[in-house]
Amino acid sequence: HxxxxxxxxxxxxxxxxxxxxxxxxxxxxxxxxxxxxxxxxxxxxxxxxxxxxxVIPHIDAFQENGYTKEEMKVTWELKKIFGLSDDVVISCTAVRVPTLRAHSESIVIETVKPCPPDEARELLRSAPGVKVVDDPAKKLYPLPLNATGQADVEVGRIRRSLVFGDNGLEFFVAGDQLLRGAALNAVIIAEQAVARR
Incomplete structure:
Protein backbone atom coordinates (compact mmCIF):
# COMPACT_ATOMS: atom_id res chain seq x y z
CA HIS A 1 0.00 0.00 0.00
CA VAL A 55 -20.72 -24.25 2.58
CA ILE A 56 -21.55 -22.32 5.75
CA PRO A 57 -21.22 -18.49 5.75
CA HIS A 58 -20.81 -18.47 9.53
CA ILE A 59 -17.48 -18.71 11.40
CA ASP A 60 -17.53 -17.66 15.06
CA ALA A 61 -20.24 -15.62 16.79
CA PHE A 62 -22.34 -13.02 15.00
CA GLN A 63 -21.80 -9.45 16.18
CA GLU A 64 -24.29 -6.58 16.44
CA ASN A 65 -23.14 -5.18 13.08
CA GLY A 66 -24.09 -8.43 11.28
CA TYR A 67 -20.50 -9.55 10.76
CA THR A 68 -19.03 -12.52 12.61
CA LYS A 69 -16.21 -12.20 15.11
CA GLU A 70 -13.89 -13.94 12.60
CA GLU A 71 -14.77 -11.40 9.89
CA MET A 72 -14.12 -8.48 12.24
CA LYS A 73 -10.86 -10.09 13.41
CA VAL A 74 -9.59 -10.12 9.81
CA THR A 75 -10.49 -6.42 9.49
CA TRP A 76 -8.80 -5.45 12.78
CA GLU A 77 -5.66 -7.49 12.06
CA LEU A 78 -5.19 -6.02 8.58
CA LYS A 79 -5.53 -2.48 9.92
CA LYS A 80 -3.13 -3.18 12.79
CA ILE A 81 -0.47 -4.97 10.72
CA PHE A 82 -0.38 -2.30 8.01
CA GLY A 83 -1.01 0.65 10.30
CA LEU A 84 -3.99 1.58 8.15
CA SER A 85 -6.18 4.54 8.98
CA ASP A 86 -9.92 4.26 9.41
CA ASP A 87 -10.21 5.74 5.89
CA VAL A 88 -9.19 2.35 4.46
CA VAL A 89 -12.34 0.25 4.16
CA ILE A 90 -12.02 -3.49 4.75
CA SER A 91 -14.88 -5.94 4.46
CA CYS A 92 -14.74 -9.71 4.87
CA THR A 93 -17.14 -12.62 4.59
CA ALA A 94 -15.83 -15.82 6.19
CA VAL A 95 -17.19 -19.11 4.85
CA ARG A 96 -16.56 -22.64 6.16
CA VAL A 97 -16.05 -25.05 3.23
CA PRO A 98 -15.92 -28.88 3.07
CA THR A 99 -12.18 -29.25 2.62
CA LEU A 100 -9.94 -30.75 5.29
CA ARG A 101 -6.91 -28.47 5.05
CA ALA A 102 -5.84 -25.14 3.51
CA HIS A 103 -7.85 -21.95 3.52
CA SER A 104 -8.52 -19.88 0.40
CA GLU A 105 -9.44 -16.26 -0.18
CA SER A 106 -10.91 -14.23 -2.99
CA ILE A 107 -9.57 -10.69 -2.65
CA VAL A 108 -10.36 -7.40 -4.37
CA ILE A 109 -8.30 -4.32 -3.58
CA GLU A 110 -8.75 -0.71 -4.63
CA THR A 111 -5.59 1.40 -4.74
CA VAL A 112 -5.08 5.17 -4.91
CA LYS A 113 -2.70 4.84 -7.90
CA PRO A 114 -2.97 2.37 -10.79
CA CYS A 115 -1.54 -1.07 -10.00
CA PRO A 116 -0.99 -3.10 -13.21
CA PRO A 117 -1.54 -6.87 -12.89
CA ASP A 118 1.79 -7.70 -14.59
CA GLU A 119 3.64 -5.56 -12.04
CA ALA A 120 1.76 -7.19 -9.18
CA ARG A 121 2.54 -10.65 -10.57
CA GLU A 122 6.28 -9.88 -10.68
CA LEU A 123 6.25 -8.42 -7.18
CA LEU A 124 4.52 -11.51 -5.86
CA ARG A 125 7.01 -13.82 -7.61
CA SER A 126 9.84 -12.13 -5.71
CA ALA A 127 8.08 -12.26 -2.33
CA PRO A 128 9.32 -14.89 0.13
CA GLY A 129 6.74 -17.53 1.00
CA VAL A 130 4.68 -16.88 -2.13
CA LYS A 131 4.24 -19.17 -5.11
CA VAL A 132 2.54 -17.55 -8.10
CA VAL A 133 0.26 -20.10 -9.80
CA ASP A 134 -1.35 -17.98 -12.49
CA ASP A 135 -1.94 -19.48 -15.93
CA PRO A 136 -5.71 -19.87 -16.29
CA ALA A 137 -5.38 -20.91 -19.96
CA LYS A 138 -3.61 -24.04 -18.69
CA LYS A 139 -6.03 -24.38 -15.76
CA LEU A 140 -3.28 -23.36 -13.32
CA TYR A 141 -4.47 -21.34 -10.33
CA PRO A 142 -4.38 -21.71 -6.54
CA LEU A 143 -6.23 -24.71 -5.15
CA PRO A 144 -6.49 -25.69 -1.48
CA LEU A 145 -5.80 -29.30 -2.44
CA ASN A 146 -2.47 -28.30 -4.01
CA ALA A 147 -1.59 -25.89 -1.19
CA THR A 148 -2.06 -28.57 1.47
CA GLY A 149 1.29 -29.53 2.94
CA GLN A 150 3.12 -26.62 1.30
CA ALA A 151 4.84 -23.89 3.30
CA ASP A 152 4.35 -21.38 0.47
CA VAL A 153 1.07 -19.60 -0.14
CA GLU A 154 -0.27 -19.90 -3.70
CA VAL A 155 -1.47 -16.69 -5.38
CA GLY A 156 -3.14 -16.51 -8.79
CA ARG A 157 -6.06 -15.30 -10.90
CA ILE A 158 -4.30 -11.92 -10.69
CA ARG A 159 -6.26 -9.48 -12.82
CA ARG A 160 -7.43 -5.91 -13.24
CA SER A 161 -10.61 -5.33 -11.29
CA LEU A 162 -13.74 -4.72 -13.34
CA VAL A 163 -15.13 -2.80 -10.36
CA PHE A 164 -12.16 -0.49 -9.68
CA GLY A 165 -10.53 -0.47 -13.12
CA ASP A 166 -6.81 0.36 -13.29
CA ASN A 167 -6.86 1.20 -9.59
CA GLY A 168 -7.92 -2.27 -8.58
CA LEU A 169 -6.68 -5.84 -8.51
CA GLU A 170 -8.45 -9.12 -7.94
CA PHE A 171 -6.69 -12.33 -7.00
CA PHE A 172 -7.20 -15.72 -5.38
CA VAL A 173 -5.04 -17.19 -2.63
CA ALA A 174 -4.71 -20.68 -1.10
CA GLY A 175 -2.50 -21.64 1.81
CA ASP A 176 -2.15 -24.39 4.36
CA GLN A 177 -2.98 -22.55 7.57
CA LEU A 178 -1.63 -25.43 9.63
CA LEU A 179 1.84 -24.75 8.20
CA ARG A 180 1.67 -21.06 7.45
CA GLY A 181 -0.64 -19.74 10.15
CA ALA A 182 -3.99 -18.10 9.59
CA ALA A 183 -5.26 -17.58 6.05
CA LEU A 184 -4.74 -13.92 6.78
CA ASN A 185 -1.04 -14.54 6.14
CA ALA A 186 -1.88 -14.93 2.47
CA VAL A 187 -3.33 -11.44 2.34
CA ILE A 188 -0.43 -10.01 4.32
CA ILE A 189 2.15 -11.52 1.98
CA ALA A 190 0.34 -10.30 -1.13
CA GLU A 191 -0.14 -6.81 0.29
CA GLN A 192 3.48 -6.55 1.44
CA ALA A 193 4.71 -7.55 -2.00
CA VAL A 194 2.60 -4.81 -3.60
CA ALA A 195 3.73 -2.33 -0.92
CA ARG A 196 7.43 -3.00 -1.59
CA ARG A 197 7.13 -1.90 -5.20
Whole structure:
Protein backbone atom coordinates (compact mmCIF):
# COMPACT_ATOMS: atom_id res chain seq x y z
CA HIS A 1 0.00 0.00 0.00
CA UNK A 2 3.04 2.31 0.31
CA UNK A 3 3.57 2.71 -3.45
CA UNK A 4 0.00 2.50 -4.69
CA UNK A 5 -1.97 3.54 -1.62
CA UNK A 6 -4.68 1.24 -0.36
CA UNK A 7 -8.31 2.42 -0.31
CA UNK A 8 -10.41 -0.74 0.00
CA UNK A 9 -10.01 -4.46 0.63
CA UNK A 10 -13.02 -6.66 -0.10
CA UNK A 11 -12.57 -10.33 0.54
CA UNK A 12 -14.24 -13.65 1.13
CA UNK A 13 -12.38 -16.38 3.00
CA UNK A 14 -13.06 -20.05 2.34
CA UNK A 15 -11.88 -21.78 5.49
CA UNK A 16 -11.26 -25.53 5.75
CA UNK A 17 -12.70 -27.75 8.47
CA UNK A 18 -9.24 -27.84 10.09
CA UNK A 19 -9.69 -24.17 10.97
CA UNK A 20 -12.22 -25.36 13.54
CA UNK A 21 -9.75 -27.89 14.95
CA UNK A 22 -9.78 -31.67 15.20
CA UNK A 23 -13.52 -31.74 16.00
CA UNK A 24 -14.32 -29.90 12.77
CA UNK A 25 -12.20 -32.24 10.67
CA UNK A 26 -13.74 -35.29 12.36
CA UNK A 27 -17.27 -34.06 11.69
CA UNK A 28 -16.51 -33.53 8.00
CA UNK A 29 -14.87 -36.96 7.66
CA UNK A 30 -17.62 -38.76 9.61
CA UNK A 31 -20.34 -37.03 7.61
CA UNK A 32 -18.77 -38.12 4.33
CA UNK A 33 -18.32 -41.69 5.59
CA UNK A 34 -21.98 -41.79 6.65
CA UNK A 35 -23.01 -40.61 3.18
CA UNK A 36 -21.00 -43.37 1.49
CA UNK A 37 -22.25 -45.99 3.95
CA UNK A 38 -25.90 -44.91 4.41
CA UNK A 39 -26.64 -42.55 1.53
CA UNK A 40 -27.12 -39.59 3.87
CA UNK A 41 -24.89 -37.31 5.89
CA UNK A 42 -24.98 -37.67 9.66
CA UNK A 43 -26.58 -34.71 11.50
CA UNK A 44 -24.16 -31.94 12.50
CA UNK A 45 -22.97 -31.85 16.09
CA UNK A 46 -20.11 -29.35 15.91
CA UNK A 47 -20.98 -26.99 13.03
CA UNK A 48 -24.22 -25.00 12.84
CA UNK A 49 -25.19 -26.93 9.68
CA UNK A 50 -24.11 -29.97 7.68
CA UNK A 51 -20.65 -29.28 6.22
CA UNK A 52 -20.28 -32.16 3.71
CA UNK A 53 -21.61 -31.04 0.29
CA UNK A 54 -22.31 -27.58 1.73
CA VAL A 55 -20.72 -24.25 2.58
CA ILE A 56 -21.55 -22.32 5.75
CA PRO A 57 -21.22 -18.49 5.75
CA HIS A 58 -20.81 -18.47 9.53
CA ILE A 59 -17.48 -18.71 11.40
CA ASP A 60 -17.53 -17.66 15.06
CA ALA A 61 -20.24 -15.62 16.79
CA PHE A 62 -22.34 -13.02 15.00
CA GLN A 63 -21.80 -9.45 16.18
CA GLU A 64 -24.29 -6.58 16.44
CA ASN A 65 -23.14 -5.18 13.08
CA GLY A 66 -24.09 -8.43 11.28
CA TYR A 67 -20.50 -9.55 10.76
CA THR A 68 -19.03 -12.52 12.61
CA LYS A 69 -16.21 -12.20 15.11
CA GLU A 70 -13.89 -13.94 12.60
CA GLU A 71 -14.77 -11.40 9.89
CA MET A 72 -14.12 -8.48 12.24
CA LYS A 73 -10.86 -10.09 13.41
CA VAL A 74 -9.59 -10.12 9.81
CA THR A 75 -10.49 -6.42 9.49
CA TRP A 76 -8.80 -5.45 12.78
CA GLU A 77 -5.66 -7.49 12.06
CA LEU A 78 -5.19 -6.02 8.58
CA LYS A 79 -5.53 -2.48 9.92
CA LYS A 80 -3.13 -3.18 12.79
CA ILE A 81 -0.47 -4.97 10.72
CA PHE A 82 -0.38 -2.30 8.01
CA GLY A 83 -1.01 0.65 10.30
CA LEU A 84 -3.99 1.58 8.15
CA SER A 85 -6.18 4.54 8.98
CA ASP A 86 -9.92 4.26 9.41
CA ASP A 87 -10.21 5.74 5.89
CA VAL A 88 -9.19 2.35 4.46
CA VAL A 89 -12.34 0.25 4.16
CA ILE A 90 -12.02 -3.49 4.75
CA SER A 91 -14.88 -5.94 4.46
CA CYS A 92 -14.74 -9.71 4.87
CA THR A 93 -17.14 -12.62 4.59
CA ALA A 94 -15.83 -15.82 6.19
CA VAL A 95 -17.19 -19.11 4.85
CA ARG A 96 -16.56 -22.64 6.16
CA VAL A 97 -16.05 -25.05 3.23
CA PRO A 98 -15.92 -28.88 3.07
CA THR A 99 -12.18 -29.25 2.62
CA LEU A 100 -9.94 -30.75 5.29
CA ARG A 101 -6.91 -28.47 5.05
CA ALA A 102 -5.84 -25.14 3.51
CA HIS A 103 -7.85 -21.95 3.52
CA SER A 104 -8.52 -19.88 0.40
CA GLU A 105 -9.44 -16.26 -0.18
CA SER A 106 -10.91 -14.23 -2.99
CA ILE A 107 -9.57 -10.69 -2.65
CA VAL A 108 -10.36 -7.40 -4.37
CA ILE A 109 -8.30 -4.32 -3.58
CA GLU A 110 -8.75 -0.71 -4.63
CA THR A 111 -5.59 1.40 -4.74
CA VAL A 112 -5.08 5.17 -4.91
CA LYS A 113 -2.70 4.84 -7.90
CA PRO A 114 -2.97 2.37 -10.79
CA CYS A 115 -1.54 -1.07 -10.00
CA PRO A 116 -0.99 -3.10 -13.21
CA PRO A 117 -1.54 -6.87 -12.89
CA ASP A 118 1.79 -7.70 -14.59
CA GLU A 119 3.64 -5.56 -12.04
CA ALA A 120 1.76 -7.19 -9.18
CA ARG A 121 2.54 -10.65 -10.57
CA GLU A 122 6.28 -9.88 -10.68
CA LEU A 123 6.25 -8.42 -7.18
CA LEU A 124 4.52 -11.51 -5.86
CA ARG A 125 7.01 -13.82 -7.61
CA SER A 126 9.84 -12.13 -5.71
CA ALA A 127 8.08 -12.26 -2.33
CA PRO A 128 9.32 -14.89 0.13
CA GLY A 129 6.74 -17.53 1.00
CA VAL A 130 4.68 -16.88 -2.13
CA LYS A 131 4.24 -19.17 -5.11
CA VAL A 132 2.54 -17.55 -8.10
CA VAL A 133 0.26 -20.10 -9.80
CA ASP A 134 -1.35 -17.98 -12.49
CA ASP A 135 -1.94 -19.48 -15.93
CA PRO A 136 -5.71 -19.87 -16.29
CA ALA A 137 -5.38 -20.91 -19.96
CA LYS A 138 -3.61 -24.04 -18.69
CA LYS A 139 -6.03 -24.38 -15.76
CA LEU A 140 -3.28 -23.36 -13.32
CA TYR A 141 -4.47 -21.34 -10.33
CA PRO A 142 -4.38 -21.71 -6.54
CA LEU A 143 -6.23 -24.71 -5.15
CA PRO A 144 -6.49 -25.69 -1.48
CA LEU A 145 -5.80 -29.30 -2.44
CA ASN A 146 -2.47 -28.30 -4.01
CA ALA A 147 -1.59 -25.89 -1.19
CA THR A 148 -2.06 -28.57 1.47
CA GLY A 149 1.29 -29.53 2.94
CA GLN A 150 3.12 -26.62 1.30
CA ALA A 151 4.84 -23.89 3.30
CA ASP A 152 4.35 -21.38 0.47
CA VAL A 153 1.07 -19.60 -0.14
CA GLU A 154 -0.27 -19.90 -3.70
CA VAL A 155 -1.47 -16.69 -5.38
CA GLY A 156 -3.14 -16.51 -8.79
CA ARG A 157 -6.06 -15.30 -10.90
CA ILE A 158 -4.30 -11.92 -10.69
CA ARG A 159 -6.26 -9.48 -12.82
CA ARG A 160 -7.43 -5.91 -13.24
CA SER A 161 -10.61 -5.33 -11.29
CA LEU A 162 -13.74 -4.72 -13.34
CA VAL A 163 -15.13 -2.80 -10.36
CA PHE A 164 -12.16 -0.49 -9.68
CA GLY A 165 -10.53 -0.47 -13.12
CA ASP A 166 -6.81 0.36 -13.29
CA ASN A 167 -6.86 1.20 -9.59
CA GLY A 168 -7.92 -2.27 -8.58
CA LEU A 169 -6.68 -5.84 -8.51
CA GLU A 170 -8.45 -9.12 -7.94
CA PHE A 171 -6.69 -12.33 -7.00
CA PHE A 172 -7.20 -15.72 -5.38
CA VAL A 173 -5.04 -17.19 -2.63
CA ALA A 174 -4.71 -20.68 -1.10
CA GLY A 175 -2.50 -21.64 1.81
CA ASP A 176 -2.15 -24.39 4.36
CA GLN A 177 -2.98 -22.55 7.57
CA LEU A 178 -1.63 -25.43 9.63
CA LEU A 179 1.84 -24.75 8.20
CA ARG A 180 1.67 -21.06 7.45
CA GLY A 181 -0.64 -19.74 10.15
CA ALA A 182 -3.99 -18.10 9.59
CA ALA A 183 -5.26 -17.58 6.05
CA LEU A 184 -4.74 -13.92 6.78
CA ASN A 185 -1.04 -14.54 6.14
CA ALA A 186 -1.88 -14.93 2.47
CA VAL A 187 -3.33 -11.44 2.34
CA ILE A 188 -0.43 -10.01 4.32
CA ILE A 189 2.15 -11.52 1.98
CA ALA A 190 0.34 -10.30 -1.13
CA GLU A 191 -0.14 -6.81 0.29
CA GLN A 192 3.48 -6.55 1.44
CA ALA A 193 4.71 -7.55 -2.00
CA VAL A 194 2.60 -4.81 -3.60
CA ALA A 195 3.73 -2.33 -0.92
CA ARG A 196 7.43 -3.00 -1.59
CA ARG A 197 7.13 -1.90 -5.20
Missing amino acids: QKYGLKKVLMSTYQAASGAGAEGMAELENGLKAYVRDGKVSPPEFFAHQLPFN
